[in-house]
Structure formats: C-alpha cells, structure tokens
Amino acid sequence: MTSTSSDILGLFLGVCGLMFLLTLFGEVLSARGGEDNPVVETFKTRVRSWWGMVILFTLALIAGKVGIIVLFAFASFAALREFLTLTNKRQADHLALALGFFVVLPLQYLFVGLDWQVLYTVFIPVYAFLMLPVVSALRGNPDRFLIRVAETQWALMIAVFCMSHVPALLMIDVAGYPADRGVLLIAFLIMVVQFGDLLDFFFGRRIGKTRIIPSLSAKTWEGMACGVASAAIIGGLLAWMTPFGIGGAMAMAALASAAGMFGNLVFAAIKADRGVKDWSHLIPGQGGFTDQLDSVIFAAPIFYHVTHLIWA
C-alpha cells in the first residue's frame, strides 16, 4: 500500500468514526424524548445526508481521478439546474441554455480531466461568455436581454466554472508533493470549509451578537471569526494532507473558510431576491446541492489559484 492510499484509508476511517459519533448523538437525543422534536429530526436527516455524501465521495476516491471528475460534473449539473430554474429566461434562450447544460458543462470537465489548464481557466469566462449571448441574440427577442444573458453567465460561472476548480486541484503540480495526493488536497478543502461553516453556526448560536447583514442572514461576526479560527486549527491538524506545511495549511484553511462564508452571504442575497428558502429539495434536510456546496464553490477557485501562485 502506498503512503497516499494508507492516508486515504486513515482519513476515511477517521471520518466514519466521526459520523458514527454524530449518528449516535442523534439517537441519544431522540431516545431522551426528542422523538417529535423537529430540531432533532432535522439533525438526524442531516447526518443521514452527510453519510450519503461521505459514501459517494469515498466511492469517487476509489475510482480515482475519473471518479472525482465525474462526481463533480454531476454536482455541477445539479447546481446549474437549481440555479437556472430561478433565473429569467425566454424561449429565445432555449438553445443557449441547452448548450450550457449539454456542451459547456461536459467540455469544461473534459478540459479539467485532460489537464488543459489554458482552456479550463478561460473557456467559460471568455468563450461561453461571448458565444452564448450570440446564440440568444440570433433568436431575436430583446426583452430583458441583458438580464437574461447576465444571469445565465452567472449561473455557469458559479455552478460549472467555480465548481470545476475542486477537481482541478488534482492537476496542480507541486514539487515534492506526489501527484496522486491531489485527492487529499480536495478532501482538505472540503473538510476545512464545511467544518468552518458548522462551527460558525455553532458559535454563532452561542456567542453571536453582531449580525453581519441583519436583514439577510443569521451569520454573526463573532460566529464567523470563531468559525474561521476553528477552520485554521483543523487545517493545521490536517496539514499532512497538503503540501503547505503547518503554517501554510492554517493560512489556506482560514482563507478558504472565510471565502466560503462570504460566498454563503452572496447566495443568501440571491435566494432572498428570488423569494426562496432553499435552492431545491434534492438533499433531504438541507435543501439543494447549491445550499450544501455554496461555500465550497466560492472557496475553490481562490484556493486553487493561491496554491498555484505560492506553491506550484
């Protein structure tokens, strides 16, 4: 067994242990008479969804590079579907939107898989950005045209471009960091961001006072500071998964976590504008894919580029 696969196994066992503790905690709560308590029910549904995600992610890890890319391509598909369900569109956009789903999305992940960095970093911001509005314009309906094309482009940037930077981490070439450890770097990013969010929520409930945007979100500066600090500590503990060293891993974890939290606020603003609570109902207990992944989506491109700038 190589050191990478034993590290993956160790990580998997660690995460499973943690999940067992959470499952047990949920069972204890309902045994203590919380059976009809909606908060306990929500918690248990969430833990079940997390189990699903851990299992899916592990299966993708076992399948290797292709598995990870396919997994995130499907996550992009689900997120894009949630996003475009809420945007403004006319029949004139039908072909452009179909191209977004069935051509732009698969091509982006193909470029990531083939490690054509020159293409996957500009394909959506340049080519899709210029070409899809042409396709819409050719159908000749100018009603709210700028709003329609801008919203479509935003959807593609978030759901496809940003999301694809998670599997793109597999392709980063850092001296002294074996190429097959890229999967660990992905696990690192997702874990620090998600645990940061969880602890932000926890501390926000306990000690949070000053809401960042009172009208929009329950997030508080205190909760956020504690969340980012916790993410940094977790990042330090998980530094063995990364090429950053302990100090670098802590800084990168804090950066990713902070980016993710601000991303969360941006998504809260979009949801409030469209009058929805969640993006969809695909994941029981936590809304849609976008609700689950919003902070990772925001953090991924920044994490990718800073890694590139400093370490590659």
Add this chain to the structure above:
Amino acid sequence: MKSLMSLPRRFAAKIVGQAIALFAHFITAVRADWRGIEPVNKQRVYYANHVSNADMPMIWSCMPPNIRRDVRPVAAADYWLKNKLRAFVGPEVFNCVLVDRRPEARSENHDPMQNILDALDDGSSLIIFPEGNRNMTEDPLLPFKSGLFNMGKARPDVDLVPTWIANVTEIMPKGEVIPLPLICTVTFGEPIHVQDDEKKDAFLERASAALVDLAPSQEDRL
C-alpha cells in the same frame, strides 16, 4: 382489456413506465409537493393545468408507486391512437382512459363521460386536464370544460384534487426539440367537492381558483 394483453406486453409496459419515470427524475428532478393531501392511495381525481405534452408523464412520474398503480390519466383518443407506439404507451404504459374529443365520434356508443365514470366505479383514480387543450396563452388557465363538474356531481364522494405543474413550459417550450433539465414541481392542493346546490359555472370558477392558488407567485420574476 388488461386480460387480453399478453404477459410479455404487460412486462414491457412496466419496464417502459419505469424508464419514463426514471428519465423524468433524472432530467427535471420532478418533485411532488403534497401541500393539501397526504401521498396515500385514496380514490381521487387529480385535475391539473395543461401547457405541454410532458405534463401527464411528469405528474404520473412524481407519484409514488402505490398511487401510480391505480391512477389512470384521461387522455385524447385521437392523440394516443395515432400510431402503434402511442397506442402502446398511452393505453398500456399509462393505462389511460381514452376519450374522443371529436364531436362526430361521440354520437354512437361512445359517451366519454360514461368511460370516465366506469373507471371511477372500478376504483381507479384519475388525472384530468379540465382545460381540454394545451394552454398557449399568457393567462394561467383557460376556462374549464364542464367534465370536472359532471364528474364531481355524479360521484360526490371522490376527492377532486387541484394539481399545479410548474415550469414545464420552460423545460420544453412548443417547437423545441431538446428538453432543458430545469426543476419541475408538482403541487397537490386541498381537495374540493361539488356542493349540493352549486351551479356549474360557480363550481368551475372555484375549482379554477383553487388550482391557480397553487402556482408559485411570479411577482419576484421580471
């Protein structure tokens, strides 16, 4: 008619039905919102808005299997008997109650309402589109035909459930070939019944309002 079907045909119909439901779930993640009723197998008439040929398969797909088994969409014979494939999918996969919309076919031994009442007396639930035709206008609903009233009057115990299907026009606008994978939601509202002395027009208006109430508000869209 079922007994005449050979076993392999019935098996094929089941497989095709599963494939259609799976495809609908994969493309549109079609979701049922049981706002006014529980998803239990009770005899009901689901009456829905109609904008696209994909409406009926969507509603059918989002129902749990125990409801789907006993539900029969009421559909136009002239559409579903046009060719062999449709004649297989409509009557055998979806188990449609076929009615002929053409007035000239109605005269002899074909009374559409009688077919529908027979299906109800067999214990089946129904899916009907009371607008009669696909709605191509900007209005949320076309005026209802009288079928829903006649059904509710003749079988007053059966729940009439308003069923709003959202987003199908954007998933597959008329004239487009590729369906867009947007999320489709089917909302089931609270059942209504024809009241004892209620007039036809008053009832149809009430039924129509109950259905429009389920539509997601468009105010936040531009």
